[in-house]
Every structure is written in C-alpha cells, then in structure tokens.
Amino acid sequence: MSMQERIGLKLGEFFDPIYTRDPDGIPFFKMLINGEWFFSVSKKMIDVDTPIDGSVIARVSNATRDEVERAIEVAYGSKPKIRNIPGIERIMIFEKAAHLIMKYKDDFVRTLMLEAGKPKRDAEGEVRATVDRLMLTMEEARKIFGEYIPGDWSDDTTGKIALVIREPVGVVVAISPFNYPLYIASAKIIPALLAGNTVVSKQSSEDPITLLLFARILEEAGIPPGTLNMVTGSGELGDYLVPNEKVAAINFTGSTNVGRRIAKTAGLKKLHLELGGKGMAIVLEDADLDLAAKRCVEGSLKNAGQRCDAISAVMVVESVADEFARKVVDEVRNWKHGDPRDPSVKVGPVINLVAAQRIQGLVDDAKEKGARLLAGGSHKDCYFVPSVIYDVPLVARIAWEETFGPVVTIMKIKSEDEAIEIGKKSRYGLDSCIFTNNFYKMWKVAKRLETGEVTINDLPRHGVGYFPFGGSKESGIGREGIGYSIEEMTQLKTIIFNLEPAGLGKAKKVYL
Structure with missing residues (x-):
C-alpha cells in the first residue's frame, strides 16, 4: 500500500x-x-x-x-x-x-x-x-x-x-x-x-x-x-x-x-x-534454542515492542550464545515491518517520532559501549527497523532502561545465577521468563527472581488477564486479572450479628 x-x-x-x-x-x-x-x-x-x-x-x-x-x-x-x-x-x-x-x-x-x-x-x-x-x-x-x-x-x-x-x-x-x-x-x-x-x-x-x-x-x-x-x-x-x-x-x-x-x-x-518493566528472558545451555529464539523475538517485537510485558533483555549462557543469536537474526527476518495497513506487515511504527529517537539513542549507546549490531538499528520517521543487538555490556543504558521498541537485546551470562543477580539490581520487577528443560533450574529461577510473573519456556504475555499479573519493586502496586481486578475495585465490609436475644449467648467456660 x-x-x-x-x-x-x-x-x-x-x-x-x-x-x-x-x-x-x-x-x-x-x-x-x-x-x-x-x-x-x-x-x-x-x-x-x-x-x-x-x-x-x-x-x-x-x-x-x-x-x-x-x-x-x-x-x-x-x-x-x-x-x-x-x-x-x-x-x-x-x-x-x-x-x-x-x-x-x-x-x-x-x-x-x-x-x-x-x-x-x-x-x-x-x-x-x-x-x-x-x-x-x-x-x-x-x-x-x-x-x-x-x-x-x-x-x-x-x-x-x-x-x-x-x-x-x-x-x-x-x-x-x-x-x-x-x-x-x-x-x-x-x-x-x-x-x-x-x-x-x-x-x-x-x-x-x-x-x-x-x-x-x-x-x-x-x-x-x-x-x-x-x-x-x-x-x-x-x-x-x-x-x-x-x-x-x-x-x-x-x-x-x-x-x-x-x-x-x-x-x-x-x-x-x-x-514500567524490563522483561528478562534467560536462555540456558539445555534450552530448545529454536523455541527460545522464536519466543524471544515475538516477545521483543510484538506491538513494535511497545508492551510493558515485552522481553527487553535476553540473557544467554555463553556456550550457546552465538548459535542463539544466529537463530534470532533468522527469525527477525520473518517479521516484516512497514505500513500497518499492509496485511502482511507484522511490525508497524512506534507511537511517535520522539519514541523512535529515544530507541535510537539506546541502540547507539550500546554500540558505542561495545555491543554488536546484527540487524536493523535505525529508523525513518516513526518506523524503527526490527533490530538485534548482541553482546550488550552491563554499562549500556539498554541493559537497564525500558526499551519500548522493536529491539532484541542479547547479553551473555555464565549461568542462571548471574542472571538472577542482574535481575535483583534492576529497578523493575514486572515479568520474566526462562528457557530450560532442567526442572531444578527453572524452579530456582522462578523462586529467586523478584518479579510479579515468571513464565517457563514461553514469552511473558498478560493476554486477557486469565492469570493474575502485576509488578514488584518499581513496576507497580496491586494485581490485575479477571477476578483480581474486581477485588482491587471492591472493599470488604464486616456485618456482625449478636445472637444472644435468640438464646444463643455466650457459652459457659469449662475448666478442666
């Protein structure tokens, strides 16, 4: 069009x-x-x-x-x-x-x-x-x-x-x-x-x-x-x-x-x-890398990355990081970007030019501090090209700031323990996910991450709110979800009935 x-x-x-x-x-x-x-x-x-x-x-x-x-x-x-x-x-x-x-x-x-x-x-x-x-x-x-x-x-x-x-x-x-x-x-x-x-x-x-x-x-x-x-x-x-x-x-x-x-x-x-949120994905060495790459790209690019539950930091164990990054780049090619009126487009523009310029600043800062740009990295007007930035150092702003744009940010880690420690230092605590087939590691991560939601082997998605969601730390107060939202908007009232007039008074104490 x-x-x-x-x-x-x-x-x-x-x-x-x-x-x-x-x-x-x-x-x-x-x-x-x-x-x-x-x-x-x-x-x-x-x-x-x-x-x-x-x-x-x-x-x-x-x-x-x-x-x-x-x-x-x-x-x-x-x-x-x-x-x-x-x-x-x-x-x-x-x-x-x-x-x-x-x-x-x-x-x-x-x-x-x-x-x-x-x-x-x-x-x-x-x-x-x-x-x-x-x-x-x-x-x-x-x-x-x-x-x-x-x-x-x-x-x-x-x-x-x-x-x-x-x-x-x-x-x-x-x-x-x-x-x-x-x-x-x-x-x-x-x-x-x-x-x-x-x-x-x-x-x-x-x-x-x-x-x-x-x-x-x-x-x-x-x-x-x-x-x-x-x-x-x-x-x-x-x-x-x-x-x-x-x-x-x-x-x-x-x-x-x-x-x-x-x-x-x-x-x-x-x-x-x-x-706000800084959705973290953790990819361990035993993960299904095809699944992880597909879900991490979707979690990063869907709605042009403008989601509070978006994946905006992917932490990958070093031994599989290069292979994972190649799969991510291949998957990003399936996400056509452009005019949203074109039925084949999957990534449209971000909301305004200021947003596009802010995202550009995050990507440029990461490149200046040693990250490698594998795809995209630029914008024209409000259209930010779906991007992959690899080996992002912790000193880069994009490692900590909410991206809110179509960027897959990949960081190398030595183990899930390092990812947990990085997560603890984040001001945010909304969503996270882990890709692994090791039950004990997925359970350890789920228990130790300070986030309101941890998803196993899939991207975080609030969807219709069937499951409750909400943040810890600076990601919010309260929980949303089908029933939970109703609870947030109601209050308890206690009505006490004295039944003594009906002969149901206080019982006599029995001393042993």
Missing part, C-alpha cells in the same frame, strides 16, 4: 453522535459527562496524529479543570445508579456491549490501525481480547461472594456471627496508556462497572479515539448516564483527577515516574499502579 495515500478516519453512522467534522474534513470528537456528548468550553483542541505518516486524523477536546471536576462530581452523585442495579442486569448490559463491539468491529480495527499504528492483525487481536476480557469478567462478577465467620471459636465473640461482603469502592479513576488504547482501558472500566463502581476515564492523548468508540458502545448497551464519564486532553488532567477526595480508587497504567507522582499526590485512596 502506498505510503503517500491520503489517510482519513471514517466511521459508521452509529458513531455520529460523538463527533463532528471540521471544515477540513477532520473529525472532532466530543467528551462524555453525565450521558451528554459535548465539546469543551475551552475551545482548545488536541491533534491526534497517525504514526503512519504523521498526518492529523482526528481532534479531541482539551478538558478544563472545571470539566474534570464536574466529571468527578457526576460520577460521585451517580454511585447509587449502578450499585443498586441487580448484578444480573449489569451483566446483561455488558452482554449487549460485547455483541455491539463485534457488530462494529471494523470501525474499531480501522481506528486502532490509524491512531496507534497497529498492523491489522494486532488491531483485530486487541478487539478480540477486549471482548474475551469482557465475557470472562462477566462470569467472574458472578463470584463476588462473601464469607460467613462463626464467632464461637473465641470467648470474645461467642454468641455472634459475622458476614463479610464485598462492596464497590465508589468513584474509580482509570488512566490508560497509548500502547493498547482499547484493551487496557476497557480492562479497567469493565470490572469497575461490573463491581458497581462509577468511572471517570482518561486515555492517552496520543490515541484517545478508540476508547470513545467503546464509551459509545456502553452507552447504547444501557449503562446508566453518569456512571461512565470520559474526559480527553493532555497529561495534566491527571493532576486534577488524582488528588480529588471524592475519588476512591486510582487505576493507572503508565511509566514508573508518573506512577510515583500519583502515589505521592493521591492521598487516602486505593491505588492500582501497573508501571
């Missing part, structure tokens, strides 16, 4: 209420507060550029502080609207939403390709994963059970019983990153609403359109007005959302630096922070 072809975002009539077209034909999207789609009174717009060629494909409002605070007020006042809806009715709303997403799948896929630069296969996968997450969360929501605790095992509580139940926390602020603009945001919104909370959502200004389409879907599915509110704008909106005392929980995915700032300013509220 020609890179010179003019790019324009086209949507079906179903989405007409959420945008208008400017005189130049570019769609201008509205925000959603209290069931009303509207433009910000600020009159300020933010351009949404496509990483395909840098052209403007859409515009969104830049919300004012007053509008952000109104969104929170509306969400706070709307809490009874959703928490008092029977759970089965909430599930029916989301069942309808799942059908609507699939009905308008092409609109979602097209938008993801244009605003995020995703190859078609990845965009389709993100839509499928969103529907899968929705369906699985609906099933898990049926398991929001309580607990019965008899009191007769203690002198202090004999004659009493307790019921421990889960209740919604209240207003949840969901702040989402650019790399999976539909899936990550929906994975926050879906469990929050199913658990009976209200939501104020803020998506990255790099690619906010797909999530607005999702909000339109939920609106049509019957979510009560005011229970889901969408604000768009620059990152500074977080400064208005996070400290607000009417917000009960913050669910944030993004950089460690921003997460640290959120933790400092949030005040007394629940925090779920999924932050």
Whole structure:
C-alpha cells in the first residue's frame, strides 16, 4: 500500500453522535459527562496524529479543570445508579456491549490501525481480547461472594456471627496508556462497572479515539448516564483527577515516574499502579534454542515492542550464545515491518517520532559501549527497523532502561545465577521468563527472581488477564486479572450479628 495515500478516519453512522467534522474534513470528537456528548468550553483542541505518516486524523477536546471536576462530581452523585442495579442486569448490559463491539468491529480495527499504528492483525487481536476480557469478567462478577465467620471459636465473640461482603469502592479513576488504547482501558472500566463502581476515564492523548468508540458502545448497551464519564486532553488532567477526595480508587497504567507522582499526590485512596518493566528472558545451555529464539523475538517485537510485558533483555549462557543469536537474526527476518495497513506487515511504527529517537539513542549507546549490531538499528520517521543487538555490556543504558521498541537485546551470562543477580539490581520487577528443560533450574529461577510473573519456556504475555499479573519493586502496586481486578475495585465490609436475644449467648467456660 502506498505510503503517500491520503489517510482519513471514517466511521459508521452509529458513531455520529460523538463527533463532528471540521471544515477540513477532520473529525472532532466530543467528551462524555453525565450521558451528554459535548465539546469543551475551552475551545482548545488536541491533534491526534497517525504514526503512519504523521498526518492529523482526528481532534479531541482539551478538558478544563472545571470539566474534570464536574466529571468527578457526576460520577460521585451517580454511585447509587449502578450499585443498586441487580448484578444480573449489569451483566446483561455488558452482554449487549460485547455483541455491539463485534457488530462494529471494523470501525474499531480501522481506528486502532490509524491512531496507534497497529498492523491489522494486532488491531483485530486487541478487539478480540477486549471482548474475551469482557465475557470472562462477566462470569467472574458472578463470584463476588462473601464469607460467613462463626464467632464461637473465641470467648470474645461467642454468641455472634459475622458476614463479610464485598462492596464497590465508589468513584474509580482509570488512566490508560497509548500502547493498547482499547484493551487496557476497557480492562479497567469493565470490572469497575461490573463491581458497581462509577468511572471517570482518561486515555492517552496520543490515541484517545478508540476508547470513545467503546464509551459509545456502553452507552447504547444501557449503562446508566453518569456512571461512565470520559474526559480527553493532555497529561495534566491527571493532576486534577488524582488528588480529588471524592475519588476512591486510582487505576493507572503508565511509566514508573508518573506512577510515583500519583502515589505521592493521591492521598487516602486505593491505588492500582501497573508501571514500567524490563522483561528478562534467560536462555540456558539445555534450552530448545529454536523455541527460545522464536519466543524471544515475538516477545521483543510484538506491538513494535511497545508492551510493558515485552522481553527487553535476553540473557544467554555463553556456550550457546552465538548459535542463539544466529537463530534470532533468522527469525527477525520473518517479521516484516512497514505500513500497518499492509496485511502482511507484522511490525508497524512506534507511537511517535520522539519514541523512535529515544530507541535510537539506546541502540547507539550500546554500540558505542561495545555491543554488536546484527540487524536493523535505525529508523525513518516513526518506523524503527526490527533490530538485534548482541553482546550488550552491563554499562549500556539498554541493559537497564525500558526499551519500548522493536529491539532484541542479547547479553551473555555464565549461568542462571548471574542472571538472577542482574535481575535483583534492576529497578523493575514486572515479568520474566526462562528457557530450560532442567526442572531444578527453572524452579530456582522462578523462586529467586523478584518479579510479579515468571513464565517457563514461553514469552511473558498478560493476554486477557486469565492469570493474575502485576509488578514488584518499581513496576507497580496491586494485581490485575479477571477476578483480581474486581477485588482491587471492591472493599470488604464486616456485618456482625449478636445472637444472644435468640438464646444463643455466650457459652459457659469449662475448666478442666
């Protein structure tokens, strides 16, 4: 497909209420507060550029502080609207939403390709994963059970019983990153609403359109007005959302630096922070090198490496390092890069030119410090060529910093013990993996690595969240997953019954 072809975002009539077209034909999207789609009174717009060629494909409002605070007020006042809806009715709303997403799948896929630069296969996968997450969360929501605790095992509580139940926390602020603009945001919104909370959502200004389409879907599915509110704008909106005392929980995915700032300013509220990562892969001498090379390349290049669970450091035992590196280079050749509208492309552009330049800086620094470039190593505009850099020394920045780009970084180690020690020195602790057929070594690594997840003989992948994931150290707070996300957005309440009026009072002590 020609890179010179003019790019324009086209949507079906179903989405007409959420945008208008400017005189130049570019769609201008509205925000959603209290069931009303509207433009910000600020009159300020933010351009949404496509990483395909840098052209403007859409515009969104830049919300004012007053509008952000109104969104929170509306969400706070709307809490009874959703928490008092029977759970089965909430599930029916989301069942309808799942059908609507699939009905308008092409609109979602097209938008993801244009605003995020995703190859078609990845965009389709993100839509499928969103529907899968929705369906699985609906099933898990049926398991929001309580607990019965008899009191007769203690002198202090004999004659009493307790019921421990889960209740919604209240207003949840969901702040989402650019790399999976539909899936990550929906994975926050879906469990929050199913658990009976209200939501104020803020998506990255790099690619906010797909999530607005999702909000339109939920609106049509019957979510009560005011229970889901969408604000768009620059990152500074977080400064208005996070400290607000009417917000009960913050669910944030993004950089460690921003997460640290959120933790400092949030005040007394629940925090779920999924932050940066430096996914480590360890390849031992007995590993299936073909499998390891294939999975490490996929883990490094998928979504152009823009994944918090990406493999961004491959540590290989010296005796097999050269052979492994050759297999990696061969595998990288299977990952065609280019215009994401080309169905054969597997690696599209990174999100913007600044990101491409940052990745270039990491690769150049490694080369200057002695690493060998085996493939790629350059970019044109937002298109970073899938790269392999070998024998990377520990003094290189790329050995420690999150890459977030399509680079396979290979480092030599003497044993798994050296890899464990390197891992301990990392500020991050999100994901890791090991390739070996030695049970004792895989178990030792799994036990000693300070990461939230260790995968054996495969790449780390959070997928639809069927397994829980989350970080240690500077990679975050809390756990995400089908049921775990619901737990993060609920709180326990203990209800104690005194049964003495029913003749079930304190038992007499028996002394032996």
